[in-house]
Amino acid sequence: MTRGEKTTPSSERAPRQYRGRVVNRREFSAQFLWIELEAAGFAGAGPGQFVVVHCADESDYVAGRAWEDSGDWPRAKSAELRNRVALVHRPFSIADMVDGANGSRLALQFRVLGPGTSWLAEKAQVGAQLRLVGPLGKGFRMEGVRQAVLAAGGMGMAPMLFLARQLRRMGTEVVLLAGAKTRELLPLEITAGAVIDEEGEPSFCCESFTELEVKVGIATDDGSAGRLGLLSDSLADYLSRHRELCQTGSVVYTCGPEAMMSKVVQTTQVHQLPCQVCMERYMACGVGACQSCVCRQKSERSEDGWEYKLVCNDGPVFDGQSILW
Ligand SMILES: Cc1cc2nc3c(=O)[nH]c(=O)nc-3n(C[C@H](O)[C@H](O)[C@H](O)COP(=O)(O)OP(=O)(O)OC[C@H]3O[C@@H](n4cnc5c(N)ncnc54)[C@H](O)[C@@H]3O)c2cc1C
Ligand code: FES
Numbered sequence: 218m219t220r221g222e223k224t225t226p227s228s229e230r231a232p233r234q235y236r237g238r239v240v241n242r243r244e245f246s247a248q249f250l251w252i253e254l255e256a257a258g259f260a261g262a263g264p265g266q267f268v269v270v271h272c273a274d275e276s277d278y279v280a281g282r283a284w285e286d287s288g289d290w291p292r293a294k295s296a297e298l299r300n301r302v303a304l305v306h307r308p309f310s311i312a313d314m315v316d317g318a319n320g321s322r323l324a325l326q327f328r329v330l331g332p333g334t335s336w337l338a339e340k341a342q343v344g345a346q347l348r349l350v351g352p353l354g355k356g357f358r359m360e361g362v363r364q365a366v367l368a369a370g371g372m373g374m375a376p377m378l379f380l381a382r383q384l385r386r387m388g389t390e391v392v393l394l395a396g397a398k399t400r401e402l403l404p405l406e407i408t409a410g411a412v413i414d415e416e417g418e419p420s421f422c423c424e425s426f427t428e429l430e431v432k433v434g435i436a437t438d439d440g441s442a443g444r445l446g447l448l449s450d451s452l453a454d455y456l457s458r459h460r461e462l463c464q465t466g467s468v469v470y471t472c473g474p475e476a477m478m479s480k481v482v483q484t485t486q487v488h489q490l491p492c493q494v495c496m497e498r499y500m501a502c503g504v505g506a507c508q509s510c511v512c513r514q515k516s517e518r519s520e521d522g523w524e525y526k527l528v529c530n531d532g533p534v535f536d537g538q539s540i541l542w
Contacts, residue, residue, distance in 0.1 A: 232353050232504065235259050239345045240322060248329050249404045252341045253315065253322045256349065260321060262311050264380035265356030265495050265534040268323070269306035269503040271348040272333035274340075303333030305501045308529075310375040310472075311352065313382065324379075326404060328372045353503050354533050357493055359384055363466030367393040368452050368481050370473025374404045376495055378425055380470060385429045392419045393426055393433045394455060396448025396477070400441040405433070407442070417444030417451040418458075448473070449480035456488045468493065475542065482537035492537035498528040505530035513541040 237254030244250050313324035329338045341347060357380055365384050369377045374395060381391050394417070397403040407413065411422035419432030426433050435443030436451040444451050452469070456462060471481045472495035485492035498510040505527055514535065516524040523541055526532065 232351050233258070234348065234350050237323060237347045237349055239341050239343050239347065242341060242343055245404075245406050246401060248402070249326065250329070250338055250341070251312070251324060251326045252337075253324045254347060254349075255322055259323055259351070262314060262323070262352035263356035264311070264359075264383050265376050265493075266352040266354050267308050267310045267503075267533065268325070268349045268351030268353060269308050269500070270325075270333075270337065272303040272307045272336045274336075301332040303331075303336060306350065306503060307333040307337075308353075308497075308500045308503055310495070311379055312375050313379045326372075326375045328404065350503065354529055355531065357470055357495070357534050359387060359389070361466065362387070362389050362468045364390045364462055365392075365467070366452070366455070366462065366469045367391065368448060368469060368471040368473070369393065369395045370448050370471075370477040371397050371402060372404060373471070373473025373477075373495070373497070376472055377470075381426060381429050381431050385431065391429070391431045392455075393423075393431055394419070394436070394448060394452055395433060396436040396438075396451060396473075398438045400437055403435065403437065403442060405435075413443045415444060417454065419455075447477070447480070449477055449484060452481055453484045453487075456484065456490070462488070462490065467491075471495070471537070472497070478537065479540075479542035482540070482542075485537065493534050494537040494540065496528045496533045496535060496540075498533075500529055503529050514539045515541060 235256040237256035239252055240255050241253035309325045309327055311323060312326040315322045315324060327334050329335055367377050367381060377393060384391050395405055405423050408422055408424045413422050413435050414420055417434045417436050419434035421427040421432055423433045436446055436448045437443055467490055469485045469490050469492040471478050478494045482492050496512055498512060501507040501509045510528040511525040512528055513523050514526045
């Protein structure tokens with residue numbers, strides 16, 4: 218796709234339920250997995266959008282089915298509670314859309330944390346079928362961007378490869394700054410033998426981004442890889458060193474813990490750069506029904522000067538300066 222070419226806004230595409238067959242799986246540490254799924258007809262997704270995945274066996278939904286059959290309210294059995302089954306879908310960013318032999322493949326990247334992601338890590342073997350709904354939410358806006366700085370904290374890395382790929386297709390210059398507590402918690406595959414700059418200056422050190430001609434700068438809280446310190450500080454220094462970025466057409470995109478993203482937004486305000494943030498709130502339905510994912514945003518329409526927005530439907534990507542952190 219070239220710059221200026223019109224794309225159908227992803228929000229216009231209605232989400233659907235799909236069965237995705239796992240066709241590729243990579244474990245790049247005990248905690249992080251990358252899976253690729255073939256889901257017939259899944260298309261039109263943009264970076265920043267997400268899917269929700271059923272992370273439990275069908276037999277775990279017995280209580281819900283009994284309700285449908287009998288009209289009684291569902292009651293979780295004590296065994297289900299003891300086993301901590303993930304009864305509501307779990308949201309995951311679309312990590313990439315890659316060409317496969319049978320059309321587009323949808324990639325997800327996730328960190329194993331609790332019952333849902335543990336189930337996924339065990340069951341998402343090559344050949345397995347997963348139930349998912351998507352594409353959901355409103356993704357990153359990319360039109361007219363000349364230079365993009367991507368700032369990813371921890372698992373906030375998940376939407377970044379897809380975003381970098383789409384921006385590069387539109388001719389945008391892209392650089393990625395990635396941060397984590399330690400090297401082990403960095404969801405990135407570092408190229409063997411690559412030199413990671415200790416000041417956090419980006420280099421071609423991650424294969425999947427190097428293929429897109431995107432340099433990556435790394436920061437870790439304990440200094441075990443790249444620059445010692447917080448990603449938000451690394452970004453502040455990077456923007457001070459690269460003053461040429463403070464001009465029309467440059468955008469900072471960020472995803473990660475909210476404390477980190479709020480500092481990233483403050484930094485971009487200092488440098489007068491627009492910043493798009495991808496929020497990750499707890500979600501139950503993912504489709505605007507349960508109201509569990511609200512965040513407060515500035516609003517001129519409301520007397521109090523703010524209003525609630527739904528991260529699942531109105532976001533997850535928002536203008537960083539509109540959010541009340
Ligand atoms: C729009 C969106 C996109 C996401 N994309 C990804 C992704 O691409 N890869 C990925 O690994 N994770 C992603 N997450 C987070 C992911 O959904 C949770 O890690 C997952 O639901 C955990 O489920 P679980 O049953 O394994 O653990 P749970 O028992 O539900 O949670 C385990 C731990 O994770 C924390 N946690 C759970 N959900 C969230 C959340 N939304 N934000 C912050 N902390 C949370 C809990 O506090 C708890 O400490 C995303 C979340 C949202 C809302
Ligand atoms: S997750 Fe249910 S309304 Fe957003």
